[in-house]
Amino acid sequence: MAKLTVKEFFARFPNDEACLTHVMNVRYGTRHTCRACGVEATFHRLANRRAYACSQCGDNLYPTAGTVLQDTRTPLQLWFYAIYLFVVTRHGVSGMELKRQLGVTYKTAYRMGQQIRDLMTATDGFEMLRGHVEIDETLVGGVHRGDGRGPHSTKKTVVVGLKQRDGMIQTQVVPDAKMDTLQEVVLNRVQRGSIVSTDEFKSYNLLTEEGYTHGRVNHSKKEYARTDQALGVVVSTNSVESFWNLFKNSVRSTHIHVSKKHMARYLGEFTFRSNHRAMENAMFDLLVAAF
Numbered sequence: 001m002a003k004l005t006v007k008e009f010f011a012r013f014p015n016d017e018a019c020l021t022h023v024m025n026v027r028y029g030t031r032h033t034c035r036a037c038g039v040e041a042t043f044h045r046l047a048n049r050r051a052y053a054c055s056q057c058g059d060n061l062y063p064t065a066g067t068v069l070q071d072t073r074t075p076l077q078l079w080f081y082a083i084y085l086f087v088v089t090r091h092g093v094s095g096m097e098l099k100r101q102l103g104v105t106y107k108t109a110y111r112m113g114q115q116i117r118d119l120m121t122a123t124d125g126f127e128m129l130r131g132h133v134e135i136d137e138t139l140v141g142g143v144h145r146g147d148g149r150g151p152h153s154t155k156k157t158v159v160v161g162l163k164q165r166d167g168m169i170q171t172q173v174v175p176d177a178k179m180d181t182l183q184e185v186v187l188n189r190v191q192r193g194s195i196v197s198t199d200e201f202k203s204y205n206l207l208t209e210e211g212y213t214h215g216r217v218n219h220s221k222k223e224y225a226r227t228d229q230a231l232g233v234v235v236s237t238n239s240v241e242s243f244w245n246l247f248k249n250s251v252r253s254t255h256i257h258v259s260k261k262h263m264a265r266y267l268g269e270f271t272f273r274s275n276h277r278a279m280e281n282a283m284f285d286l287l288v289a290a291f
Helices: 006-012 016-027 076-088 095-102 106-124 179-189 238-255 260-279 281-289
Strands: 031-033 040-045 052-054 132-140 157-164 169-174 195-198 213-216 225-228 233-236
Touching: 006 076, 016 076, 016 281, 076 095, 076 106, 076 260, 076 281, 095 106, 106 260, 106 281, 132 179, 132 238, 157 179, 157 238, 157 260, 169 179, 169 238, 169 260, 195 233, 213 233, 238 260, 260 281
Parallel strands: 132 195, 195 213
Antiparallel strands: 031 040, 040 052, 132 157, 157 169, 225 233
């Protein structure tokens, strides 16, 4: 299925009415059991309000209640278009770009962007990784000095990525890259008994003792992938490093800088797109349904 074009998007959602109908359909459907009277009934649209009424008892149902759309003064179509932009982009959407595309103030655009990132993070869910998992920590933002892992790089944000081979990626902001910190991340996110691939960083030293089969590549010796005959797998961290390259390049080109305070939101955005990129148009519907 080809990606939804801008023309197709506006044909599908020409106005707020079409957007509200879509939210109603994905959250409740026009026929379901009424919360007030307990009867399976149809619901009809009410004029001048973002609401539907039960055909049996007249109870009002607001499809946007409990969502970021509940009290918004921004047209629903603009919210939908903002979500569309987040889905079709590869490098993210800045607040200034949303401001230009939507014709709203920068304050409104920035707030919408952060709420959509929260939605993407929450929608991605969580499950333990298993099988063969690549793990790599890196530093984003700040001033880089030294080897990137020492005390001279404290202005940077430490992040960890865990990528299941042919599966999902998970990311996390961590306070540091110490052994105890990284091992806690692995224990919480990777099923014991799995194969883990890392580089030579010493903070991964005790993973074997924690029940993992541990393979390493030595980047300091220009080793980026090797076939481990004993494990019967190719040991590398290339997949998770590719994600970090995209993320860092996107931050530099699109956002210029992301603070540690908001880093998890931006990681959640890029992680969601990476995990669901094969869904194409369904990624948009998944986010709208998550309202």
